[in-house]
Amino acid sequence: MIVLSNLQKSLGSFRLLIERLEIQPGEYLVILGPSGAGKSVLLLTVAGLIRSGAGQLFFDGADVTSLPPEKRDVGLVFQEANLFPHLTVAKNIAFGKRYRRKRAAEIQERVKLLIDMLSIRHLLDRTVEGLSGGEKQRVAVARALSIGPTILLLDEPLGLLDQNTREELRKELRRVHDGLRTTTLHVTHDRNEAFTMADRIAILNEGRLAQVGPREEIFTRPASEFVARFLGVENVLDAFAEQDASGRTFLRIGESRLPVPSQYQGKVRFCVRPEDVSLHPSVPLRAEAAASLSGTIKSIEDRGAVLRLVVNCPVGDVVVLCGKQQFLGSGLSCSSSVWLRLNAASIHVLPRPD
Amino acid sequence: MNFRRSDFVAMAGLLLLLHALLAVDELRGLPFRLDHFTNVALLFTSLYFLYSGYLLSHRLATFRLALYPVGYAALLYVFFLRNPDWRPLFFVLGVVYCSAYRLQAVLGLFTIFVLSHIFAQPHPWAAFLVLGCVFAVAYMVHKRAYGWFHVTALTFGLAIFGVLLFPIICFVLLDSPQTILETFSQSEVALAMKTSLLSATICTLVVLVFGVPLAYGIARTNFRGKTVLETAIDLPILIPQSAVGVAFLWVIGAKGFLGGVVNVGGTLTGVILAQMFVSAPFLIKTAITSFEAVHPHLEGVARSLGASPAGAFWRVSLPLAARGIFVGCILTWARAISEVGSVAILAYYPMTAPVLVFSRSTQAGIEQARPVAIVLILTCLWIFIGLHFIRSVAFRRFVGRTEQI
Numbered sequence: 001m002i003v004l005s006n007l008q009k010s011l012g013s014f015r016l017l018i019e020r021l022e023i024q025p026g027e028y029l030v031i032l033g034p035s036g037a038g039k040s041v042l043l044l045t046v047a048g049l050i051r052s053g054a055g056q057l058f059f060d061g062a063d064v065t066s067l068p069p070e071k072r073d074v075g076l077v078f079q080e081a082n083l084f085p086h087l088t089v090a091k092n093i094a095f096g097k098r099y100r101r102k103r104a105a106e107i108q109e110r111v112k113l114l115i116d117m118l119s120i121r122h123l124l125d126r127t128v129e130g131l132s133g134g135e136k137q138r139v140a141v142a143r144a145l146s147i148g149p150t151i152l153l154l155d156e157p158l159g160l161l162d163q164n165t166r167e168e169l170r171k172e173l174r175r176v177h178d179g180l181r182t183t184t185l186h187v188t189h190d191r192n193e194a195f196t197m198a199d200r201i202a203i204l205n206e207g208r209l210a211q212v213g214p215r216e217e218i219f220t221r222p223a224s225e226f227v228a229r230f231l232g233v234e235n236v237l238d239a240f241a242e243q244d245a246s247g248r249t250f251l252r253i254g255e256s257r258l259p260v261p262s263q264y265q266g267k268v269r270f271c272v273r274p275e276d277v278s279l280h281p282s283v284p285l286r287a288e289a290a291a292s293l294s295g296t297i298k299s300i301e302d303r304g305a306v307l308r309l310v311v312n313c314p315v316g317d318v319v320v321l322c323g324k325q326q327f328l329g330s331g332l333s334c335s336s337s338v339w340l341r342l343n344a345a346s347i348h349v350l351p352r353p354d
Numbered sequence: 355m356n357f358r359r360s361d362f363v364a365m366a367g368l369l370l371l372l373h374a375l376l377a378v379d380e381l382r383g384l385p386f387r388l389d390h391f392t393n394v395a396l397l398f399t400s401l402y403f404l405y406s407g408y409l410l411s412h413r414l415a416t417f418r419l420a421l422y423p424v425g426y427a428a429l430l431y432v433f434f435l436r437n438p439d440w441r442p443l444f445f446v447l448g449v450v451y452c453s454a455y456r457l458q459a460v461l462g463l464f465t466i467f468v469l470s471h472i473f474a475q476p477h478p479w480a481a482f483l484v485l486g487c488v489f490a491v492a493y494m495v496h497k498r499a500y501g502w503f504h505v506t507a508l509t510f511g512l513a514i515f516g517v518l519l520f521p522i523i524c525f526v527l528l529d530s531p532q533t534i535l536e537t538f539s540q541s542e543v544a545l546a547m548k549t550s551l552l553s554a555t556i557c558t559l560v561v562l563v564f565g566v567p568l569a570y571g572i573a574r575t576n577f578r579g580k581t582v583l584e585t586a587i588d589l590p591i592l593i594p595q596s597a598v599g600v601a602f603l604w605v606i607g608a609k610g611f612l613g614g615v616v617n618v619g620g621t622l623t624g625v626i627l628a629q630m631f632v633s634a635p636f637l638i639k640t641a642i643t644s645f646e647a648v649h650p651h652l653e654g655v656a657r658s659l660g661a662s663p664a665g666a667f668w669r670v671s672l673p674l675a676a677r678g679i680f681v682g683c684i685l686t687w688a689r690a691i692s693e694v695g696s697v698a699i700l701a702y703y704p705m706t707a708p709v710l711v712f713s714r715s716t717q718a719g720i721e722q723a724r725p726v727a728i729v730l731i732l733t734c735l736w737i738f739i740g741l742h743f744i745r746s747v748a749f750r751r752f753v754g755r756t757e758q759i
Contacts, residue, residue: 044654068662070658070660075658076654076658082654084655084674086673095669096659100660147659
C-alpha cells in the first residue's frame with residue numbers, strides 16, 4: 001500500500017498539501033483536476049524527483065520520503081514519451097536492467113511479456129525518431145513497467161495523442177493493468193479518461209484533495225460545487241430542504257416538493273446532470289418523485305447528436321441535453337415556453353461549504 | 355541508379371593506382387607531370403568527388419547524376435589542365451562542387467563563379483559578387499520561397515560580408531601548393547606550426563575537462579547570481595587580448611607578484627594559459643546550450659529506472675549533448691590557435707605560428723610573412739573542415755531531443 005501523509009510542497013505562491021491519501025495494492029487511482037491544480041507536482045513528489053517540503057511517504061510500510069528516485073522503484077511515463085533518442089527501442093526498454101543485476105533474468109521475462117502485451121515486437125530494432133505518438137507511449141509504458149515497479153506513475157500519458165489513438169491506448173493500458181495489477185497513479189485533466197480507466201478517483205484542486213472515492217460515487221455524489229461543476233454537472237440550483245414528522249426530508253424546488261435524502265435543513269444547493277432533465281412541450285403528468293418546472297428556452301446550441309438548451313426557470317437557468325430528432329419533432333424553438341421534469345433519483349444535495 | 359559500396363571501393367582503388375603511376379618518375383610518355391604535393395592534393399579531391407558521387411547516387415535521378423562527372427571533368431580541364439596557375443583554386447572549387455551538387459541554388463552560384471573566373475578576367479571576383487547577388491535574388495523570387503524583403507536583406511548582408519572575406523580568399527588561392535610545401539620545410543615555420551597545433555589541442559582538452567562539468571552545473575541549477583556567473587564567462591571575449599597578456603604577466607610572469615611561486619612567462623604552459631583564457635567561453639557557452647536542450651524529464655526517467663545522478667549524466671545527458679560539445683571544442687580550438695596578442699606578451703617563445711607571422715611582418719616585411727600566413731590559414735581551414743566533417747559523420751543530431759509526440 002502507498003500512503004501519502006501530510007505531504008507538503010510549496011513552489012512560489014502555489015502550495016500542495018495532501019493530508020492523507022492511500023493507494024491500495026493493485027489499484028488504479030486517477031488524480032483528476034484542472035491545470036495548475038498541482039497534479040504533476042504530486043506525481044513528481046511520489047517519484048522523488050521533487051523533494052517534498054514536509055510530510056511522509058510510505059511504500060508498503062517503508063518510509064521512502066528521503067530516498068532518491070533510483071532507490072524507490074517507480075515507473076514513470078510523461079506526456080511526452082521521453083524515450084532516450086540515442087538508443088533503440090529495445091535498449092530503451094532494457095535501460096533499467098543494467099541497474100538490477102540480481103534480478104536480470106526476472107526482468108528479461110517481464111520485458112518479453114510486456115512486449116507481447118503492448119504488441120511492440122516489430123519496433124524493437126527501430127530508432128525512437130520514426131515512431132508514432134502511440135508507439136512511443138507504448139514503448140515508454142513498457143520501459144516503465146520493465147523494472148517491476150512498486151508503483152506506476154503516469155503523467156497525462158495520453159494528453160498529446162489524437163482521439164482514436166487515445167481511446168485505443170486507454171483500453172490497452174487498462175488491459176495491461178488488469179494483467180499485471182501494478183499499483184498505478186494516473187494524472188489527467190480529462191474526466192472521460194478518468195471515468196473509463198479508474199478504480200478510484202481523487203479530485204485535486206488548488207493543491208488540495210477535493211474528493212476521493214470510487215468512480216461511481218464521484219460521479220453520482222460530488223462532494224462540493226467545484227467537483228460537481230468540474231465533472232460536467234452544469235446545473236447547480238437553490239432549493240429549500242425540510243423534514244416532516246416521520247423524519248423524511250423533502251426538497252422544495254419551485255412549487256414542487258420532492259422526497260430527496262438530505263443531511264441539511266433550510267437553504268441548500270443541489271445538482272442535477274443536464275442529461276437527467278427531460279423537456280416537455282406541455283405540463284407533464286404529475287408524478288410522486290418528480291418535480292416540474294416551467295420556463296422559456298433561452299438558447300439552443302447544436303452539439304451534433306444532441307442539442308444543449310438553456311431554459312430560464314424561476315429557480316435559475318437550467319441546462320438540458322435533448323435528442324435532436326425529438327426536439328425538432330416537437331416544434332419548439334427559441335423563447336418557446338416549456339416544462340422541465342427533474343427526477344428525485346437524479347438529484348444530489350450538495351454539502352454546505354464550511 | 356544505385357552504386358553499391360563495392361563499386362565505390364573499386365573506383366577508389368583505380369584512382370589510387372592512377373595517382374601512384376603519376377608519382378613514378380621513370381614512367382615516360384604521360385601527357386603531363388605533377389609534383390608530389392599536387393598529385394596527393396588531386397588524389398584527395400578526386401576521392402572526395404567519388405565519395406560524394408556514391409552518396410548522390412542514392413538521391414538523384416539518373417540524368418542529373420550523369421551530369422555530375424561531366425561538370426567535374428570540365429572543372430578539371432579549365433582549372434587544372436589548361437591553366438596550371440589556377441591549380442590551387444581547383445582544389446577548393448572541386449570540393450565545393452562535389453558538396454553543393456545536390457543543391458540547385460548553390461550549384462547556380464558555383465557556375466556563375468566559374469564563368470566569371472573564365473570570362474571576366476582580370477576582375478572575376480567583382481563580377482562574381484554582382485552576378486551572384488543578382489542570381490540569388492532572381493532564384494529565390496522565382497522559386498517564390500521567400501518574399502523580396504527577406505531576400506534583399508540576405509543578399510545585402512552577404513554582399514558586404516563577401517567584401518570582408520575577399521582578401522583572405524584571394525590571398526589563399528593565389529599560391530601554388532608547391533610554394534606552401536617549400537614554406538613548410540623551413541624549420542622555423544614547421545616548429546611554430548607544431549607549437550601552435552600542440553598548444554591549441556592541449557588547451558581544448560583542458561577546457562573540455564573543466565568546461566563540461568561547469569556547463570552541466572549551470573544548465574541544471576538555478577541560483578541567485580547565475581546571470582552574473584554567465585556574464586563572467588563571457589568576459590574573456592570582451593577584454594582586449596593585450597590587456598589579458600599584461601594581466602597574466604603581472605601575476606604569474608617572471609617578475610609577477612606570484613612569479614616566485616609560479617612562473618609561466620615564456621613557457622608552453624604560458625601559451626596554453628593565454629589561449630585557454632580567450633577560448634574557454636566558446637566551449638562553455640555551447641555546452642550550456644546543449645545541456646539545456648536535454649529535457650530534465652529524460653534524466654528523471656533514467657533516475658526512476660535506477661540510474662544515479664552521475665549515471666543519468668553519463669548515459670543520457672552527455673551522449674545527447676555530445677554533438678554540441680564537440681562543436682564547442684572546434685570553436686575553442688579555432689579560437690585558441692588564432693590567438694596572438696596575449697600569447698605574444700605572456701610567452702613570445704616558444705613561438706606559435708600566428709606570433710611568427712606577426713614578428714615577420716613587423717621585422718622582415720610582408721613578403722616574408724605571407725607564405726607563413728598562407729600555410730597557417732590553410733592548415734587551420736582544412737582542420738576546421740575536417741573536424742566539421744567528423745562531427746557530421748560521428749555525432750548524430752537528435753531531432754527534437756526535447757521530443758514532443
